[in-house]
Amino acid sequence: MCARRTGRPPYGEAVTIDPDELLTGPRGRRLCLALAAMPGEGGGAREAEELRVAVTWAAYDLDPGRGTSRVVLAFADATGTEEPEVPRPSTADVARLLDAVPLSAPGPRTLLDALGLAVDFARYWQEPDGEDVLAAAQEVREALARVAHVVAGAAAAAWWTNPVDRSDQWSVTFTDGPTPTPTPAPPPETVAERLARWRHGAAAEEARAARERPHDPSASWSGTWWSTPPSDLRRTTRRLAGLGPAGLWLVEDAGGWDEATARPVTVPPEAAVYEIDGPLAWAELCRRYPLEVTASRRHDWYRTTGQDSRWVQPDWFRAADDLDAVHLTVSGYLTTAGRAIPVTEDLSTVLAGWNPDETFWLTDRVTPAAAEQGWSRDDDGGWRVVAPRG
Structure with missing residues (x-):
């Protein structure tokens, strides 16, 4: 690949x-x-x-x-x-x-x-x-x-336009507050097994929503609104010179966290990484691996975009057959997130729930490279290293 x-x-x-x-x-x-x-x-x-x-x-x-x-x-x-x-x-x-x-x-x-x-x-x-x-x-x-x-x-x-930095990727976990970020599921469950579980759950949710939710997009209903891979997969961002991993700074709907751990990971040099660098790339990914989510996303995506459509997102279970990871550039995020993006004449999509420069790994071949670092919020709102953790 x-x-x-x-x-x-x-x-x-x-x-x-x-x-x-x-x-x-x-x-x-x-x-x-x-x-x-x-x-x-x-x-x-x-x-x-x-x-x-x-x-x-x-x-x-x-x-x-x-x-x-x-x-x-x-x-x-x-x-x-x-x-x-x-x-x-x-x-x-x-x-x-x-x-x-x-x-x-x-x-x-x-x-x-x-x-x-x-x-x-x-x-x-x-x-x-x-x-x-x-x-x-x-x-x-x-x-x-x-x-x-x-x-x-x-x-x-x-x-902001650069592809994934394969030489310097970091995973970040926020450790304080009422909603600490989820950590990747431990073995023995593999990434393939997690994706299969996610795919089964997505199909069940869509079928249930089709039975139970109204077709009126303006009805007062809400549910799953994101279009990311499963949250328990490994996610990484690059390190910014003098500032730490981008994942410390760039978080949608952040939980007001002040404490975190960050850990460098080793990325296979031959990993097949799909770059989402704008709306066309996101639409192409949805065309290649379409998963219809109209019933489960209709109401939320209508509210955020004002558009009533048939909706799709990528089927991450199928995408993992060809890809090891998907990376969203910062410019791709700024030009794509939250918009109704046409996929075909009768299908649209929304990139929702991603963070800029975030890479989701669809493979088990990304491994920790060193000990965790502790990070803490500064008085000026920045982040500083506290201490390495064994």
């Missing part, structure tokens, strides 16, 4: 981020909005703060949970006779403030923090939040084009 790098140019040519494509994905737009509201290395703190305040209020007005799941506390004056004046910035106001923010090439930490925010607020089980709705508005999206060009040209984003 050989690695497949779908959509990549031949002969090892460099791949760069297309700023226009960056704004086609909800996570890419959210990244640009978050970055613009951060004070740049070249200044602009006042303009960034004005933008941040405007985004907060405009997003509140656009949020589907306004007044219920998302509320604002405001206080009347001392006499209690006057209602507080609440800002109501429009999308045009936000676009104007975006145009006024000074932009400079972001450093690695600033860009990673903005990316982390875009990742953390991803959700596929309900409607997009107010910030995502705001970033998709035509005026705001046009104003974000300037930010997208800065991101695309940033040296700190150069690795």
Whole structure:
């Protein structure tokens, strides 16, 4: 088997981020909005703060949970006779403030923090939040084009288009909080056995959903919304210079963890790795190994995309016959996650539940290479090594 790098140019040519494509994905737009509201290395703190305040209020007005799941506390004056004046910035106001923010090439930490925010607020089980709705508005999206060009040209984003780093892969497990991340199932169950169990469960869930759930996509139902391989498979990311494994930083709907362990793994050099570097690559994977999930995903994916469709995702059990792993590039994540992606004339798909630069391993041939490292959250929100663990 050989690695497949779908959509990549031949002969090892460099791949760069297309700023226009960056704004086609909800996570890419959210990244640009978050970055613009951060004070740049070249200044602009006042303009960034004005933008941040405007985004907060405009997003509140656009949020589907306004007044219920998302509320604002405001206080009347001392006499209690006057209602507080609440800002109501429009999308045009936000676009104007975006145009006024000074932009400079972001450093690695600033860009990673903005990316982390875009990742953390991803959700596929309900409607997009107010910030995502705001970033998709035509005026705001046009104003974000300037930010997208800065991101695309940033040296700190150069690795976002890179394929899996076979020489430096790390698995991360969060160890504190109410929902620590799952660890891979221990032997004697093999990866093939886990995939077979997953495939049986997926078929049973789809059949049950077809019997029990309404066909109306707007009905108040929810269930399985992700399209990843089984969570108990080994997952890895690359290590970022001076920052640790990317898996510490880039987690969807993160659980507020402050403690983790990270462990390097050995990857077979000949491993066949499928690269998801954009919507076309994800759609191709679904065409090659289609698994229909319409009944089990209909309601959640309608809410997150606004589209009623027949839905498919990859059948990971079948994919493992040809592939050892599937890797999602950061640019692939930003341009693909959360969108309704056409697969055929009557089938669509959603990439949901993945983390940027994440590789799921469909083989047992990935093994620990050294002792675990303990990692802990810093006061500034970063991560630092605590101690190796035996």
